[in-house]
Amino acid sequence: xxxxxxxxxxxxxxxxxxxxxxxxxxxxxxxxxxxxxxxxxxxxxxxxxxxxxxxxxxxxxxxxxxxxxxxxxxxxxxxxxxxxxxxxxxxxxxxxxxxxxxxxxxxxxxxxxxxxxxxxxxxxxxxxxxxxxxxxxxxxxxxxxxxxxxxxxxxxxxxxxxxxxxxxxxxxxxxxxxxxxxxxxxxxxxxxxxxxxxxxxxxxxxxxxxxxxxxxxxxxxxxxxxxxxxxxxxxxxxxxxxxxxxxxxxxxxxxxxxxxxxxxxxxxxxxxxxxxxxxxxxxxxxxxxxxxxxxxxxxxxxxxxxxxxxxxxxxxxxxxxxxxxxxx
Numbered sequence: 001x002x003x004x005x006x007x008x009x010x011x012x013x014x015x016x017x018x019x020x021x022x023x024x025x026x027x028x029x030x031x032x033x034x035x036x037x038x039x040x041x042x043x044x045x046x047x048x049x050x051x052x053x054x055x056x057x058x059x060x061x062x063x064x065x066x067x068x069x070x071x072x073x074x075x076x077x078x079x080x081x082x083x084x085x086x087x088x089x090x091x092x093x094x095x096x097x098x099x100x101x102x103x104x105x106x107x108x109x110x111x112x113x114x115x116x117x118x119x120x121x122x123x124x125x126x127x128x129x130x131x132x133x134x135x136x137x138x139x140x141x142x143x144x145x146x147x148x149x150x151x152x153x154x155x156x157x158x159x160x161x162x163x164x165x166x167x168x169x170x171x172x173x174x175x176x177x178x179x180x181x182x183x184x185x186x187x188x189x190x191x192x193x194x195x196x197x198x199x200x201x202x203x204x205x206x207x208x209x210x211x212x213x214x215x216x217x218x219x220x221x222x223x224x225x226x227x228x229x230x231x232x233x234x235x236x237x238x239x240x241x242x243x244x245x246x247x248x249x250x251x252x253x254x255x256x257x258x259x260x261x262x263x264x265x266x267x268x269x270x271x272x273x274x275x276x277x278x279x280x281x282x283x284x285x286x287x288x289x290x291x292x293x294x295x296x297x298x299x300x301x302x303x304x305x306x307x308x309x310x311x312x313x314x315x316x317x318x319x320x321x322x323x324x325x326x327x328x
Contacts, residue, residue, distance in 0.1 A: 049196025051167060051177045057190055059151050060221045062088035066112040066214070069127045070324040073117055073265050073272050081229040081321035088219045089146030097122025098204075100138035103158055103211030105130070110157040110186035113213035115139070128213060138211040141203040146222045148197035153218025154179075155188040162206040165191065167198035174198055178206060188216055228254065228290070228313040230320040235307070236328040238300040248290040249315020256282045256294070256311045263308045263324055270312040274322035279308075286315075302327045 062083035069082055080088045095116050105113060105128055115136035117126035122139035148169075156163050163179040174196055179189055205212055228248040235241045248254040262276030273279075284292035305327045311320040 049167075049174050049193050049198075051165070051175050051191050051193045053177075053180060054151070054190050054192045057151050057153055057218055057220070058192070061085065061151065061153070061218050062221055063153070064088050064090070064217045064219065066114050066127050066216065069112065070263060070274070070322060071112070071127050071129055072263060073124055073126045073274070074114070075125075075271060075274075075319045075321065077228060077319050078321035079114075081231075083219065085221065087229060089221055089223065090143060090217075090219050091146050092142075092144030093125060094142040094144075095123050095125055095139045096142065098138050098140050098209045100209040100211045103136050103138060103213070105134040105136065105158050105213060107158045108160055108182065108184040108186060110155060110215040113157050113215040114141075114217075115213035136211070136213060138209070140208075141214065143201045143203070143217070143219075145199050145201070145219065148199060149220040149222055150194075150197055151190065151192050151218075151220050152198075152201055153188050153190040153216075154203065155186065155214065155216040156182040156203075156205070156212050157186070157215050159205055159210055159212035160184065161210075163189075164204045164206055164208065166202040166204075167193060168200040168202070169196065169198050171200075186215070188218065190218065228316065228318060228320050230256070230309060230311050230323060232309055232323055232325060235298060235325050237298050237303040239298055240295050241298050243284075243294045243296070243309075245284060245286070245292045245311065245313075245320065246290070248286045248292065248313040248320075250286060250288050250290045252286050252290075252313075252315040253283050254286050254292050254311060254313050254320070256284055256292075257309065258282075259308045260305070261308075263322065264310075268312065268319075270317050271319040273312075273319070274310045274324075275308045298327060 062085045064079050064083045109130050111130050112127050115128045116122040116139040117124040118135045122137040128134035128136050162181050166176040167174045229246050231244045233242045245254045259275035259279035264274040264276050265272040286292045307325050309323040
Protein backbone atom coordinates (compact mmCIF):
# COMPACT_ATOMS: atom_id res chain seq x y z
CA UNK A 1 0.00 0.00 0.00
CA UNK A 2 2.75 2.45 0.97
CA UNK A 3 4.66 1.73 -2.22
CA UNK A 4 1.66 2.63 -4.37
CA UNK A 5 0.71 5.79 -2.60
CA UNK A 6 3.80 7.82 -3.49
CA UNK A 7 4.59 8.13 -7.19
CA UNK A 8 6.80 11.17 -7.51
CA UNK A 9 7.31 10.54 -11.22
CA UNK A 10 5.61 8.21 -13.63
CA UNK A 11 8.67 8.16 -15.88
CA UNK A 12 11.04 6.33 -13.53
CA UNK A 13 14.37 5.15 -14.86
CA UNK A 14 16.11 2.40 -12.88
CA UNK A 15 19.54 3.03 -14.34
CA UNK A 16 22.16 0.39 -13.49
CA UNK A 17 24.87 2.95 -12.75
CA UNK A 18 23.72 3.38 -9.15
CA UNK A 19 24.08 -0.35 -8.52
CA UNK A 20 27.76 -0.28 -9.41
CA UNK A 21 30.48 -0.30 -6.81
CA UNK A 22 32.01 2.90 -5.53
CA UNK A 23 35.22 4.08 -7.22
CA UNK A 24 38.24 5.61 -5.50
CA UNK A 25 38.51 9.37 -5.61
CA UNK A 26 34.83 10.04 -6.38
CA UNK A 27 32.67 11.55 -3.68
CA UNK A 28 33.44 10.55 -0.14
CA UNK A 29 34.91 7.13 -0.74
CA UNK A 30 36.95 5.44 1.94
CA UNK A 31 38.69 8.49 3.30
CA UNK A 32 38.63 11.38 0.84
CA UNK A 33 36.33 13.74 -1.01
CA UNK A 34 37.59 16.68 -3.01
CA UNK A 35 35.85 19.06 -5.39
CA UNK A 36 37.75 20.21 -8.50
CA UNK A 37 37.94 23.93 -7.86
CA UNK A 38 41.53 25.01 -8.41
CA UNK A 39 42.40 24.31 -4.80
CA UNK A 40 45.90 24.69 -3.41
CA UNK A 41 47.16 27.48 -5.66
CA UNK A 42 47.27 30.06 -2.92
CA UNK A 43 50.22 32.24 -2.02
CA UNK A 44 53.02 30.72 0.05
CA UNK A 45 53.06 32.59 3.32
CA UNK A 46 54.62 30.11 5.71
CA UNK A 47 56.60 31.76 8.47
CA UNK A 48 54.92 35.15 8.09
CA UNK A 49 51.38 34.52 9.31
CA UNK A 50 50.03 34.40 12.85
CA UNK A 51 46.83 32.70 14.03
CA UNK A 52 45.02 33.82 17.18
CA UNK A 53 41.69 33.08 18.81
CA UNK A 54 38.95 35.65 18.39
CA UNK A 55 35.51 35.98 20.04
CA UNK A 56 33.51 35.43 16.84
CA UNK A 57 33.82 35.28 13.06
CA UNK A 58 34.12 38.71 11.44
CA UNK A 59 33.91 37.65 7.77
CA UNK A 60 31.02 36.15 5.74
CA UNK A 61 30.82 32.53 6.79
CA UNK A 62 28.64 29.45 6.94
CA UNK A 63 28.04 27.31 10.02
CA UNK A 64 27.74 23.57 9.43
CA UNK A 65 25.64 22.28 12.33
CA UNK A 66 25.60 18.47 12.45
CA UNK A 67 22.15 18.56 14.08
CA UNK A 68 20.85 19.46 10.60
CA UNK A 69 22.04 16.17 9.06
CA UNK A 70 20.60 12.64 9.20
CA UNK A 71 22.42 10.02 11.22
CA UNK A 72 24.81 7.68 9.45
CA UNK A 73 27.45 8.07 6.71
CA UNK A 74 27.52 11.57 5.26
CA UNK A 75 28.96 13.35 2.24
CA UNK A 76 30.76 16.53 1.30
CA UNK A 77 27.68 17.77 -0.55
CA UNK A 78 25.47 17.09 2.47
CA UNK A 79 27.77 19.06 4.77
CA UNK A 80 27.82 22.01 2.39
CA UNK A 81 24.07 21.92 1.83
CA UNK A 82 23.16 22.33 5.51
CA UNK A 83 25.55 25.24 5.99
CA UNK A 84 23.90 28.47 7.06
CA UNK A 85 23.92 31.66 5.00
CA UNK A 86 23.10 29.85 1.76
CA UNK A 87 25.47 26.92 2.22
CA UNK A 88 29.13 26.27 2.87
CA UNK A 89 31.86 26.11 0.22
CA UNK A 90 33.92 23.42 1.91
CA UNK A 91 35.91 21.77 -0.90
CA UNK A 92 37.06 18.51 0.64
CA UNK A 93 37.25 16.40 3.77
CA UNK A 94 39.72 13.63 4.58
CA UNK A 95 39.55 11.44 7.67
CA UNK A 96 42.85 9.88 8.72
CA UNK A 97 42.82 7.16 11.42
CA UNK A 98 45.00 7.68 14.47
CA UNK A 99 46.10 5.17 17.07
CA UNK A 100 43.56 6.04 19.78
CA UNK A 101 40.94 3.53 20.90
CA UNK A 102 37.39 3.53 19.61
CA UNK A 103 35.46 6.40 21.18
CA UNK A 104 32.11 6.59 22.93
CA UNK A 105 30.32 9.93 22.68
CA UNK A 106 29.70 10.49 26.37
CA UNK A 107 31.76 13.58 27.31
CA UNK A 108 30.65 17.18 26.70
CA UNK A 109 27.87 15.87 24.46
CA UNK A 110 26.91 18.80 22.20
CA UNK A 111 24.29 17.41 19.81
CA UNK A 112 24.84 15.36 16.68
CA UNK A 113 28.50 15.23 15.68
CA UNK A 114 30.73 14.46 12.71
CA UNK A 115 32.94 11.45 13.42
CA UNK A 116 34.32 8.33 11.78
CA UNK A 117 31.80 5.56 11.12
CA UNK A 118 32.29 2.70 13.60
CA UNK A 119 34.15 -0.16 11.93
CA UNK A 120 35.46 2.00 9.07
CA UNK A 121 38.97 2.17 10.51
CA UNK A 122 38.63 5.90 11.05
CA UNK A 123 38.11 6.80 7.40
CA UNK A 124 34.38 7.14 6.65
CA UNK A 125 32.64 10.41 7.68
CA UNK A 126 29.39 9.86 9.55
CA UNK A 127 26.95 11.70 11.77
CA UNK A 128 26.57 10.14 15.23
CA UNK A 129 23.78 10.76 17.68
CA UNK A 130 23.73 12.66 20.96
CA UNK A 131 22.40 9.91 23.20
CA UNK A 132 25.66 9.78 25.10
CA UNK A 133 26.38 6.24 23.94
CA UNK A 134 27.26 6.50 20.24
CA UNK A 135 30.54 4.81 19.32
CA UNK A 136 32.94 6.02 16.64
CA UNK A 137 36.40 5.26 15.30
CA UNK A 138 39.33 7.50 16.21
CA UNK A 139 40.51 9.87 13.50
CA UNK A 140 42.09 13.20 12.61
CA UNK A 141 40.41 15.48 10.04
CA UNK A 142 41.76 17.51 7.14
CA UNK A 143 39.45 20.16 5.69
CA UNK A 144 40.09 21.66 2.25
CA UNK A 145 38.50 25.08 1.93
CA UNK A 146 36.94 26.77 -1.08
CA UNK A 147 39.66 29.39 -1.41
CA UNK A 148 41.97 31.76 0.44
CA UNK A 149 40.62 32.09 3.99
CA UNK A 150 41.52 34.12 7.05
CA UNK A 151 39.07 32.78 9.66
CA UNK A 152 37.80 29.42 10.86
CA UNK A 153 35.55 28.13 13.66
CA UNK A 154 35.34 24.74 15.36
CA UNK A 155 33.57 22.89 18.17
CA UNK A 156 35.14 19.64 19.40
CA UNK A 157 33.13 17.29 21.63
CA UNK A 158 33.89 14.14 23.62
CA UNK A 159 37.18 15.83 24.45
CA UNK A 160 37.78 18.15 27.41
CA UNK A 161 41.16 19.60 26.58
CA UNK A 162 42.95 21.61 23.92
CA UNK A 163 43.02 21.02 20.19
CA UNK A 164 45.81 21.38 17.63
CA UNK A 165 45.12 23.12 14.32
CA UNK A 166 47.66 23.26 11.50
CA UNK A 167 46.99 25.71 8.68
CA UNK A 168 48.26 25.24 5.11
CA UNK A 169 48.35 27.40 1.98
CA UNK A 170 48.96 25.80 -1.38
CA UNK A 171 50.16 22.62 0.31
CA UNK A 172 52.72 24.50 2.42
CA UNK A 173 52.39 24.57 6.19
CA UNK A 174 51.78 28.11 7.41
CA UNK A 175 51.46 27.77 11.17
CA UNK A 176 50.06 25.66 14.02
CA UNK A 177 48.05 26.76 17.03
CA UNK A 178 47.11 25.01 20.26
CA UNK A 179 43.54 25.99 21.06
CA UNK A 180 41.92 26.85 24.32
CA UNK A 181 40.34 23.81 26.02
CA UNK A 182 37.02 22.55 24.72
CA UNK A 183 34.57 21.84 27.52
CA UNK A 184 31.07 20.80 28.53
CA UNK A 185 29.93 24.36 27.83
CA UNK A 186 29.86 23.35 24.15
CA UNK A 187 31.26 26.64 22.94
CA UNK A 188 32.70 26.99 19.46
CA UNK A 189 36.17 28.53 19.19
CA UNK A 190 37.14 30.91 16.40
CA UNK A 191 40.52 31.61 14.82
CA UNK A 192 41.87 34.45 12.69
CA UNK A 193 45.03 34.54 10.60
CA UNK A 194 46.92 37.79 10.08
CA UNK A 195 49.79 38.21 7.66
CA UNK A 196 48.62 35.48 5.30
CA UNK A 197 45.82 33.16 4.20
CA UNK A 198 45.11 29.43 4.35
CA UNK A 199 43.16 26.95 2.23
CA UNK A 200 43.45 23.84 4.41
CA UNK A 201 43.11 23.03 8.12
CA UNK A 202 44.30 19.82 9.77
CA UNK A 203 42.47 19.14 13.04
CA UNK A 204 43.97 17.03 15.81
CA UNK A 205 43.86 17.10 19.60
CA UNK A 206 46.71 18.05 21.86
CA UNK A 207 48.13 14.55 22.26
CA UNK A 208 47.50 13.74 18.54
CA UNK A 209 45.90 10.37 19.29
CA UNK A 210 42.70 11.16 21.21
CA UNK A 211 39.22 10.17 20.09
CA UNK A 212 36.89 13.12 19.57
CA UNK A 213 34.09 14.34 17.32
CA UNK A 214 32.86 17.62 15.78
CA UNK A 215 29.33 18.99 16.32
CA UNK A 216 29.90 22.27 14.47
CA UNK A 217 32.25 23.98 12.00
CA UNK A 218 32.31 27.57 10.74
CA UNK A 219 33.72 27.98 7.21
CA UNK A 220 34.62 31.32 5.66
CA UNK A 221 32.66 31.84 2.46
CA UNK A 222 35.23 32.58 -0.21
CA UNK A 223 33.10 31.75 -3.24
CA UNK A 224 35.61 29.16 -4.34
CA UNK A 225 33.29 26.17 -4.38
CA UNK A 226 29.63 25.68 -5.18
CA UNK A 227 28.70 22.07 -4.59
CA UNK A 228 25.68 20.55 -6.33
CA UNK A 229 22.77 20.53 -3.91
CA UNK A 230 19.34 18.92 -3.74
CA UNK A 231 16.24 20.36 -2.09
CA UNK A 232 12.67 19.05 -1.85
CA UNK A 233 10.01 21.50 -0.74
CA UNK A 234 6.28 21.45 -0.02
CA UNK A 235 6.26 17.68 0.58
CA UNK A 236 2.65 17.73 1.75
CA UNK A 237 -0.05 15.18 0.98
CA UNK A 238 -2.54 16.51 -1.54
CA UNK A 239 -0.23 19.29 -2.73
CA UNK A 240 2.48 19.75 -5.36
CA UNK A 241 6.05 19.14 -4.21
CA UNK A 242 9.08 20.77 -5.86
CA UNK A 243 12.43 19.11 -6.47
CA UNK A 244 15.35 21.42 -7.19
CA UNK A 245 18.98 20.63 -8.03
CA UNK A 246 21.33 23.62 -8.02
CA UNK A 247 25.00 24.15 -8.94
CA UNK A 248 25.27 20.94 -10.95
CA UNK A 249 27.17 20.71 -14.24
CA UNK A 250 25.55 22.99 -16.86
CA UNK A 251 23.85 21.36 -19.85
CA UNK A 252 24.32 17.88 -18.47
CA UNK A 253 22.41 15.31 -16.43
CA UNK A 254 21.70 15.20 -12.70
CA UNK A 255 20.09 12.16 -11.10
CA UNK A 256 17.27 12.47 -8.57
CA UNK A 257 16.76 9.31 -6.49
CA UNK A 258 14.06 8.40 -3.99
CA UNK A 259 13.14 5.46 -1.80
CA UNK A 260 10.36 4.53 0.60
CA UNK A 261 12.33 1.79 2.34
CA UNK A 262 15.32 3.45 3.99
CA UNK A 263 18.44 5.60 3.88
CA UNK A 264 21.00 3.09 2.59
CA UNK A 265 23.89 3.16 2.19
CA UNK A 266 24.44 1.62 -1.23
CA UNK A 267 27.53 1.70 -3.43
CA UNK A 268 27.52 3.85 -6.57
CA UNK A 269 30.20 5.06 -9.00
CA UNK A 270 29.84 8.53 -7.47
CA UNK A 271 30.06 7.69 -3.76
CA UNK A 272 27.69 6.32 -1.15
CA UNK A 273 24.02 6.51 -2.02
CA UNK A 274 21.82 7.18 0.99
CA UNK A 275 18.74 5.25 -0.19
CA UNK A 276 17.72 1.61 0.24
CA UNK A 277 16.42 -0.75 -2.47
CA UNK A 278 14.02 -0.60 -4.11
CA UNK A 279 14.83 2.95 -5.11
CA UNK A 280 13.95 4.97 -8.19
CA UNK A 281 16.30 7.04 -10.34
CA UNK A 282 15.10 10.00 -12.37
CA UNK A 283 17.52 11.71 -14.78
CA UNK A 284 16.98 15.46 -15.04
CA UNK A 285 18.52 17.75 -17.66
CA UNK A 286 20.37 20.73 -16.22
CA UNK A 287 20.18 24.19 -17.75
CA UNK A 288 22.95 26.60 -18.73
CA UNK A 289 23.74 27.42 -15.08
CA UNK A 290 23.51 23.85 -13.76
CA UNK A 291 20.02 23.90 -12.30
CA UNK A 292 17.25 21.34 -12.78
CA UNK A 293 13.79 21.05 -11.28
CA UNK A 294 10.58 19.11 -11.39
CA UNK A 295 7.20 19.19 -9.67
CA UNK A 296 4.92 16.33 -8.71
CA UNK A 297 1.62 15.94 -6.97
CA UNK A 298 1.91 14.16 -3.60
CA UNK A 299 -1.04 11.78 -3.27
CA UNK A 300 -3.60 12.29 -0.54
CA UNK A 301 -3.42 9.85 2.35
CA UNK A 302 0.37 9.76 2.51
CA UNK A 303 0.80 12.04 5.55
CA UNK A 304 3.39 10.67 7.96
CA UNK A 305 5.16 8.47 5.41
CA UNK A 306 8.97 8.57 5.40
CA UNK A 307 10.83 9.24 2.16
CA UNK A 308 14.57 9.24 1.48
CA UNK A 309 16.02 11.38 -1.32
CA UNK A 310 19.49 11.47 -2.84
CA UNK A 311 21.11 11.98 -6.22
CA UNK A 312 24.24 12.66 -8.20
CA UNK A 313 25.75 15.14 -10.64
CA UNK A 314 27.01 13.23 -13.68
CA UNK A 315 29.29 16.02 -14.86
CA UNK A 316 31.40 16.18 -11.71
CA UNK A 317 30.82 12.53 -10.73
CA UNK A 318 29.78 13.70 -7.27
CA UNK A 319 26.90 13.00 -4.93
CA UNK A 320 24.25 15.50 -3.94
CA UNK A 321 23.24 15.96 -0.32
CA UNK A 322 20.98 13.26 1.13
CA UNK A 323 17.57 14.14 2.58
CA UNK A 324 15.41 12.12 4.95
CA UNK A 325 11.89 13.57 5.03
CA UNK A 326 8.38 12.90 6.30
CA UNK A 327 5.35 13.78 4.22
CA UNK A 328 3.31 16.46 5.92
